[in-house]
Amino acid sequence: MSSLGNQKDSSASPANPAAEVILRATGLAVAYGAVEAVRNLDLEVAAGEIVVLLGANGAGKSSMLNAIVGLSPRVGGSITFEGHDITRKSTEMIVRSGISLVPEGRRLFSNMTVRENLRLGGAALGLAEFEREFERLHDLFPILRKRADSQAGLLSGGEQQQVAIARALVGRPRLLLLDEPSLGLAPIIVNRVFEIIEELRRRKVTILLVEQNAERALKIADRGYVMSNGVVEAAGRAADLQTSAIENAYLGTAGA
Numbered sequence: 001m002s003s004l005g006n007q008k009d010s011s012a013s014p015a016n017p018a019a020e021v022i023l024r025a026t027g028l029a030v031a032y033g034a035v036e037a038v039r040n041l042d043l044e045v046a047a048g049e050i051v052v053l054l055g056a057n058g059a060g061k062s063s064m065l066n067a068i069v070g071l072s073p074r075v076g077g078s079i080t081f082e083g084h085d086i087t088r089k090s091t092e093m094i095v096r097s098g099i100s101l102v103p104e105g106r107r108l109f110s111n112m113t114v115r116e117n118l119r120l121g122g123a124a125l126g127l128a129e130f131e132r133e134f135e136r137l138h139d140l141f142p143i144l145r146k147r148a149d150s151q152a153g154l155l156s157g158g159e160q161q162q163v164a165i166a167r168a169l170v171g172r173p174r175l176l177l178l179d180e181p182s183l184g185l186a187p188i189i190v191n192r193v194f195e196i197i198e199e200l201r202r203r204k205v206t207i208l209l210v211e212q213n214a215e216r217a218l219k220i221a222d223r224g225y226v227m228s229n230g231v232v233e234a235a236g237r238a239a240d241l242q243t244s245a246i247e248n249a250y251l252g253t254a255g256a
């Protein structure tokens with residue numbers, strides 16, 4: 001474990017100590033049968049922060065994000081959101097409580113239109129309220145105006161990613177979970193995705209981001225956690241996270 005590896009260090013606490021911790025995972029464990037994907041994981045996200053979860057393929061990052069919204073099997077530990085225990089709540093209840101996930105690979109309904117996809121994200125809203133929220137997202141995602149009635153499956157990868165993020169935002173979540181939003185996109189489109197994340201930060205959306213592009217992600221994040229083989233190997237402020245700790249985790253040599 002690196003010198004930054006003790007996640008109970010002050011370095012792993014929210015960058016602004018005055019900010020309220022809204023998400024707290026304690027000793028979280030996720031397993032698929034005999035496969036332990038996440039072990040004894042402690043993680044905090046404070047209001048207004050961007051926190052990034054880094055690590056190689058298979059480190060357990062998606063399992064962690066999915067566990068927060070009840071989509072992967074939590075076998076130990078607890079998760080609280082805004083002080084409420086959500087460990088055993090259904091995904092529907094968790095989403096209604098204010099957490100939205102943009103899953104890896106977008107998962108849009110490709111035969112449905114862009115507007116219909118967003119309507120699903122805002123299913124809890126009345127129609128008039130949905131229309132207001134849909135409009136409100138147009139300045140950040142002009143594609144919504146231009147392609148509202150197009151089939152989502154006909155859009156480019158970058159456009160689909162924007163629709164997926166907009167779908168997660170339409171219900172005005174207080175915590176947004178983003179799973180590898182830049183995956184498979186051309187570099188210029190990746191830039192646009194990171195610009196959107198920066199704009200969301202200015203709008204005070206709290207974000208927990210899983211990203212392969214560590215260098216890029218650490219530039220916009222306040223803090224980071226580096227996972228390897230289901231555990232946190234290093235944690236701290238983004239500016240302090242040592243490249244060596246990250247490189248080790250990606251090469252699978254962390255803790256060696």
Ligand SMILES: Nc1ncnc2c1ncn2[C@@H]1O[C@H](COP(=O)(O)OP(=O)(O)OP(=O)(O)O)[C@@H](O)[C@H]1O
Nearest residue numbers: 032035036037055056057058059060061062063064
């Ligand atoms: N549905 C599943 N059934 C069985 N094992 C799974 C399942 N999903 C993930 N795993 C296993 O759990 C471990 C962690 O996978 P996870 O997808 O969470 O990692 P990751 O860090 O998000 O990697 P990637 O970047 O490839 O998505 C891996 O060993 C993976 O094979």
